[in-house]
Amino acid sequence: MSMKRRAFLKRTSAAALAAGVPLGRAEDVAPKAQAGDTFDSDQWALIAAVQDHLLPSEPDAPGAREINATAYLDRTLADPKLDPETRELIRNGIGWLNEIAREQAQAPFPEVEPGAREDLLRYIAASSAGERWLSNLITYTLEALLADPLYGGNPGGIGWRWLEHDPGRPRPTPDKVYGRLGRT
Amino acid sequence: MSKDYDVCVIGSGAGGGPVALTLAEAGYSVVVLEKGPWLKEEDFFKDEIACCRRSTYTPNLIDERHVLEEPDGEGGWDAASTFDSGWDWWNGTCVGGATNFMSGFFHRMKPDDFRLVSAYGPVKGANLADWPISYEDLEPWYDLVERRVGVSGRVVTHPHQEPRSSTDFPFPPTAEHPVSQWIDRACRELGYHPIPIPRAILSVPALGRNACAYTNFCGSYGCSTGAKGSSRAALLDRAVRTGRCEIRPRSMASRLVSDRRGQVERVEYFDDAGEVGRLDARIYVVACQAIETARLLLLSPGRKHPNGLANNRGQVGKNLLFSAGGSGGGDLAYVGRPPEQIAQLKVRGLFVNRALQDWYVHPDPNTGAPRKGGTIELLFRHANAISRALAQKRDENGELIWGKPLKDRIKAYFTQGRHLRFETFCDWTPVDDCFVRLDPREKDKWGLPVARVRLGYHPRDLDVGRFLARKGVKVLERLGAENISWGVSGAPPQNLVAGGCRFGSDPETSVLGPDCRAHEVENLYVTDGSFMPTGGSVPYTWTIYANAFRVAQGLVEELGGKRG
Secondary structure (H helix, E strand, O other): OOOOOOOOOOOOOHHHHOOOOOOOHHHHHHOOOOOOOOOOOOHHHHHHHHHHHHHHHHOOOOOOOOOHHHHHHHHHHOOOOOOOOHHHHHHHHHHHHHHHHHHOOOOOOOOOOOHHHHHHHHHHHHOOOHHHHHHHHHHHHHHHHHHHHHHOOOOOHHHHHHOOOOOOOOOOOHHHHHOOOOOO | OOOEEEEEEEEEOOOOHHHHHHHHHHOOOOOEEEEOOOOOHHHHOOOHHHHOOOOOOOOOOOOOOOEEEOOOOOOEEEEEEEEOOOOOOOOOOOOHHHHHHHEOOOOOOOOHHHHHHHHHHOOOOOOOOOOOOHHHHHHHHHHHHHHHOOOOOOOOOOOOOOOOOOOOEEEEOOOOHHHHHHHHHHHHHHOEEEOOOOOOOOOOOOOOOOOOOOOOOOOOOOOOOEEEEHHHHHHHHOOOOOOOOOEEEOEEEEEEEEEOOOEEEEEEEEEOOOOOEOOEEEEEEEOHHHHHHHHHHOOOOOOEEEOOOOOOOOOOOEEEOOOOOEEEEEEEEOOEEEEEEEOOOOOOOEEEEEEEHOOOEOOOOOOEEEEEOEEEEEEOOOOOHHHHHHHOOOOOOOEEEHHHHHHHHHHHHHEEEEEEEEEEEEOOOOOOEEEEOOOOOOOOOOOOEEEEEOOOOOOHHHHHHHHHHHHHHHHHHHHOOOEEEEEOOOOOOOOOOOOOOOOEOOOOOEEEOOEEEOOOOOOEOOOOOOHHOOOOOOOOOOOOOOOHHHHHHHHHHHHHHOOO
């Protein structure tokens, strides 16, 4: 019954990108082996490092690594029904962060030390497109934390356990998850 | 001339189900065209991604969207497609429609809701109109819905209890959360009259369906047990079992073709393969939910209907209604409470089921004259985990939070208390600036113009909403809630929609007659919420169900009475 104002899928507009952030392009990153459905291995490494910073692992609480946040995002972005501009935004953001890391820290983002990572992400967040990029990454990371494990995150319900959340029953079956239900 | 079917129903939600069932049971052949798939109990899971994060039971916004015009604050309108804004306006595109995903908070309208102008006088800048039928005309059908759809509840005496022909509900109330008792106590201390909310959910096995399993995920979710009184589970499954009702899922009605006399002679639709299908019937019943119903009529011009079917007076799509009001909430923290209270608060799955109607009519604070107020409902925040976590990702200034601060905030929100909310329901005052038309540019995947909706509202609605919200806040305060916040907005809830094809006695100002037959088209009826000139201060579903049963009985008589 609540008003569903889903704002997280806001589209990227050209104007929003003109906010002082140097634009890189995802395609500039040389493709390497061992890629996912969406990311090549460099992109994967950068996204994993960012997610690790957004939802850090702790001894008593799962972080992005434990919830398979990067694999979840990689798979989610491969959904043919996804708004193509969301996919483009995520890829573009990888380019921006690469560029900024090279300029300001003289290293690829995954090799930048944690304190400096925070500065780089704050810098990115200061532009509206960069802010939207980070907002989307947080959204998908939290989905990976709390979605049914069938979607590739939250292995064994680790996120639910951390938050003492009972996900209810019946649990979805692999043939009737989003993307498959009603297709048969 | 022989027809394919006696009756063709377009749309399978609250407006379509009662018609299909009534006609099929009376011995007539019925076909139901439904745009979406036919999902059943075994297809519904507690899957937040499928339910609420992606378009699973609704069209993808790339394929089908709306265009919404909102006030720009300077007297003009800002238009944006729902694809651009992300504000999805689909409510349930599958057999049974949005009733699959309702919470089933069921309230009847009250006698004065049928005659707002007579009872309270006109409102400046509003298009209020009395209904052409009275509460007494609809009461037997409200009663029928209790028994056929299945409404669980308990009648209590309160100042605004509407008259009933049966003493109590046919099914006992759904099981209640311990906090309901706290709410009762707080309300009584304040001098208010808490009411158990009737639910269109079976509390006991009945009507060939299972009882509720209380799994804590109801609204927005399809029901896995069949307890929820969706049009599909309660009515269409039964209609199909008569052998006289055929449901065609994935069939998108695109045009009602009218003949030289202006009567409908066939319906055209796109099937799952995108091919055009055609069929004819003696009677056509449109029930696609208010916005899509208006759109279908506007997409169906004919020789006698140059501006769209039944639209020679330009009334189709006008005076659209939503439910006005607002909402608020506060945290019932665990800290400082005795263990038994914490244990009570932590109970999951049971329903809060409490409403207040003390101010359904109350003295206008400015003039002292009686005015329409509304209903307040109390409920816990929806149990969806992802949406609750996402609500923590920005601070009070709207800035993104991440890292350990984000984790700490989420952990605290999930484990240190419960968030109790209220929602207020007031009349959506009908105005000229709230209507549906065809968008001149945007088209759907079939190449048809999409609906463009202007979302103007009457300032009165905000006044009443604020008045009620302050009462809701008092209840939260009395309960000891912390971090109380509330808001009232003119932005409508897209899932509570009606109007657009008003019924009335005057063809100049209404699309439908008192029997919901189009003034201009003898064999065309509309049975979803479109007929409502005003909507009362309650959710609409019970009224839509009741009216559709009423209209269906008239159709049986028109076709020659019960057969066999």
